[in-house]
Amino acid sequence: MTAEVRTIKTAAEQALAETYAKAKGTLPGAGTIATLRDAAFRQFDAQGLPHRRVEEWKYTDLRALVRDAKPLAAPPDASAKATAGKIAAPFSALKPRQLTVVDGMFVADQSDLTAEAGLRIGSMSEALVRGDALVAAHVGKVFETADPALALNTSLMGDGAVIHVAAGTQVARPIALIFAGTQDAAVFTRSLVVVDKGATVTLIEIHESGSTQVNTALELVAGEGARVDHLKITRAGALHLSTLLARIGARTAFNSFAFTRDSTLVRNQSFVRFAGGNTEAAIGGLSLLKGKEHVDNTLVIEHAAVGGVSRERFRSVLEEQGRAVFQGKIIVAPGAQQTDAKMLSNALLLSDDAEADNKPELEIFADDVQCGHGATAGALDEELLFYLRARGIPRQEAEALLVQAFVGEVIDSLPQDSLREPLMNAAVEWLRARG
Amino acid sequence: MPLLEVKNLHVEIADKTILRGLDLTIEKGQVAAIMGPNGSGKSTLAHVLAGKANYIVTQGEVLFNGENILAMEPDQRAAKGLFLAFQYPMEIPGVATMTFLRTAVNAQRKARGEAELSTPEFMKRVREAAGQLGINQEMLRRAVNVGFSGGEKKRNEILQMAMLQPKLAVLDETDSGLDIDALKVAAEGVNRLRSPERSFVVITHYQRLLNYIVPDVVHVMSKGRVVRTGGKELALELEAKGYAQYQDEAA
Ligand SMILES: Nc1ncnc2c1ncn2[C@@H]1O[C@H](COP(=O)(O)OP(=O)(O)O)[C@@H](O)[C@H]1O
Ligand SMILES: [Mg+2]
Numbered sequence: 001m002t003a004e005v006r007t008i009k010t011a012a013e014q015a016l017a018e019t020y021a022k023a024k025g026t027l028p029g030a031g032t033i034a035t036l037r038d039a040a041f042r043q044f045d046a047q048g049l050p051h052r053r054v055e056e057w058k059y060t061d062l063r064a065l066v067r068d069a070k071p072l073a074a075p076p077d078a079s080a081k082a083t084a085g086k087i088a089a090p091f092s093a094l095k096p097r098q099l100t101v102v103d104g105m106f107v108a109d110q111s112d113l114t115a116e117a118g119l120r121i122g123s124m125s126e127a128l129v130r131g132d133a134l135v136a137a138h139v140g141k142v143f144e145t146a147d148p149a150l151a152l153n154t155s156l157m158g159d160g161a162v163i164h165v166a167a168g169t170q171v172a173r174p175i176a177l178i179f180a181g182t183q184d185a186a187v188f189t190r191s192l193v194v195v196d197k198g199a200t201v202t203l204i205e206i207h208e209s210g211s212t213q214v215n216t217a218l219e220l221v222a223g224e225g226a227r228v229d230h231l232k233i234t235r236a237g238a239l240h241l242s243t244l245l246a247r248i249g250a251r252t253a254f255n256s257f258a259f260t261r262d263s264t265l266v267r268n269q270s271f272v273r274f275a276g277g278n279t280e281a282a283i284g285g286l287s288l289l290k291g292k293e294h295v296d297n298t299l300v301i302e303h304a305a306v307g308g309v310s311r312e313r314f315r316s317v318l319e320e321q322g323r324a325v326f327q328g329k330i331i332v333a334p335g336a337q338q339t340d341a342k343m344l345s346n347a348l349l350l351s352d353d354a355e356a357d358n359k360p361e362l363e364i365f366a367d368d369v370q371c372g373h374g375a376t377a378g379a380l381d382e383e384l385l386f387y388l389r390a391r392g393i394p395r396q397e398a399e400a401l402l403v404q405a406f407v408g409e410v411i412d413s414l415p416q417d418s419l420r421e422p423l424m425n426a427a428v429e430w431l432r433a434r435g
Numbered sequence: 436m437p438l439l440e441v442k443n444l445h446v447e448i449a450d451k452t453i454l455r456g457l458d459l460t461i462e463k464g465q466v467a468a469i470m471g472p473n474g475s476g477k478s479t480l481a482h483v484l485a486g487k488a489n490y491i492v493t494q495g496e497v498l499f500n501g502e503n504i505l506a507m508e509p510d511q512r513a514a515k516g517l518f519l520a521f522q523y524p525m526e527i528p529g530v531a532t533m534t535f536l537r538t539a540v541n542a543q544r545k546a547r548g549e550a551e552l553s554t555p556e557f558m559k560r561v562r563e564a565a566g567q568l569g570i571n572q573e574m575l576r577r578a579v580n581v582g583f584s585g586g587e588k589k590r591n592e593i594l595q596m597a598m599l600q601p602k603l604a605v606l607d608e609t610d611s612g613l614d615i616d617a618l619k620v621a622a623e624g625v626n627r628l629r630s631p632e633r634s635f636v637v638i639t640h641y642q643r644l645l646n647y648i649v650p651d652v653v654h655v656m657s658k659g660r661v662v663r664t665g666g667k668e669l670a671l672e673l674e675a676k677g678y679a680q681y682q683d684e685a686a
Contacts, residue, residue: 390485390518393542394542405529
């Protein structure tokens with residue numbers, strides 16, 4: 001942490017301070033929640049927006065990139081609420097249970113709240129106001145980090161979903177959590193998902209946020225022997241900061257994948273702790289960038305118990321002046337023996353002006369472990385292109401085939417096969433549009 | 436008119452002259468072997484014919500069916516019926532062999548103004564050609580050449596040739612790395628395609644392959660030129676005497 005005393009604030013930092021001062025009286029939750037907000041804001045205010053000298057944010061300098069902080073969004077009107085309807089369409093074949101958050105507000109009448117044994121779903125703001133026990137037990141406690149984007153979220157968190165899957169419950173339909181932004185304003189959404197022992201659930205987060213500035217966070221607690229498949233899909237026309245905080249119990253399978261396209265400035269950060277032994281996780285991402293888009297996937301994985309197996313696999317395709325960042329830190333705590341972690345990141349640069357930054361880190365405090373990482377960044381292989389063209393495939397088609405293959409490989413690594421096809425379709429749509 | 440005429444071809448790569456006035460004529464329906472020591476420029480010739488970018492032609496011409504092909508893109512040449520079986524076939528992660536074959540077949544048909552093959556027709560042709568080469572369905576589903584043995588990669592080249600039905604197939608050391616059984620399978624694949632309408636250039640370092648693919652004519656390359664041409668007995672002579680005389684002669 002920097003010790004510098006900051007007296008000069010940027011316009012965005014000042015606006016955020018004003019937003020908090022003005023909103024704090026009306027934000028949901030009193031007592032310990034209000035205390036939590038205050039502490040988080042003090043921490044954020046002391047740090048300010050992270051900048052390039054903050055190691056964790058080195059390639060995504062928010063102080064330079066965020067010129068203005070927009071005011072908080074107003075509650076959505078009826079037409080705004082209705083926009084969320086179509087967003088889950090690519091996953092309609094999976095018949096998901098759709099939950100909707102529009103302009104930062106959980107919209108019950110656009111959400112499928114039909115009862116299902118072992119499944120409890122509700123609004124975060126209501127839970128905060130009510131002093132819900134699950135929320136009190138977990139919010140702000142799943143993973144300790146002094147990250148400034150998260151601190152800002154904690155200070156200003158408004159609404160989101162609270163999902164509790166009781167022990168042994170197999171939730172058959174995936175839950176699609178739709179986040180739609182329709183205003184030229186800012187939203188701070190916070191969700192909590194608690195999956196008890198032996199339960200399984202698939203969670204598809206879909207963010208389509210237009211020009212809305214988004215700071216979203218999801219806390220996830222998975223109990224022993226659970227299985228959680230998490231997919232996050234993002235299309236964000238303005239600043240989009242996303243934090244996943246996860247605590248994973250013993251013998252749990254946890255898969256998380258972030259697909260980002262058509263997005264101006266995105267930071268997807270995941271903090272995952274394998275708290276119990278013998279967990280299995282696949283964590284990955286695919287980012288498709290063009291123009292001056294900037295997508296940062298940052299991952300901190302802590303293997304805190306024995307026998308954890310994790311696979312991290314991130315890919316990006318960059319056109320024009322796109323910039324993709326991948327930072328992956330794997331921490332193996334003392335005693336977390338037989339950890340097996342492999343991290344790969346590959347960037348495909350389709351333009352000389354594109355940039356891929358890659359920062360893998362291994363911090364290993366146990367001796368009997370297998371950890372490794374690899375990274376590549378480069379253009380399409382001319383030799384491969386020649387091979388395809390020598391078979392009669394014209395250059396453009398050959399390129400498209402190779403890009404699609406590059407993308408397809410990481411999508412194929414998704415452990416849950418039903419999610420692959422809609423993802424591949426979305427990726428192909430982007431590839432076609434690039435022409 | 437010969438199918439292929441290479442006249443006084445000079446080629447450089449990375450400021451190094453590799454082909455130095457190469458002349459070669461291939462008649463329609465002919466099977467020609469090109470033999471020669473390592474480094475004599477056999478693969479360079481194959482790549483230049485196929486249109487690889489980083490080779491610079493400084494002199495000479497290449498006529499295919501009377502048409503100068505040197506200004507054409509590799510895919511245009513392929514659509515006109517030129518095929519190169521690579522000495523080192525590439526692995527293409529993420530592209531299923533079946534998809535690759537289908538894309539190639541249809542791209543060539545499109546370039547020639549022919550209709551795409553229907554799925555059943557395509558499948559029928561692949562199954563037949565693959566079956567003859569001992570390539571199973573599982574291999575066809577796998578990414579092109581990824582995890583294939585050396586022999587499987589070479590058989591996959593022959594499969595591509597069988598699907599594309601070229602007018603001229605240049606086989607660059609299709610025999611290298613093959614045991615005798617694999618070599619026979621590959622050679623049978625080639626022999627099945629022999630016809631008065633199709634020519635082959637069989638590049639090889641060893642005479643062995645020519646026991647199975649019997650050539651009409653044998654050319655010997657040395658230092659970037661064809662230095663001798665003879666009948667199939669020339670291959671046996673080379674086998675017996677080695678390439679020493681050609682290395683000396685051109686040195
Ligand atoms: N990409 C290249 N860059 C530089 N030199 C090359 C390249 N490809 C081939 N050569 C050189 O050209 C010569 C002929 O090579 P090649 O055509 O592969 O011969 P052959 O196939 O007869 O063994 C060799 O000296 C080789 O080193
Ligand atoms: Mg060679």
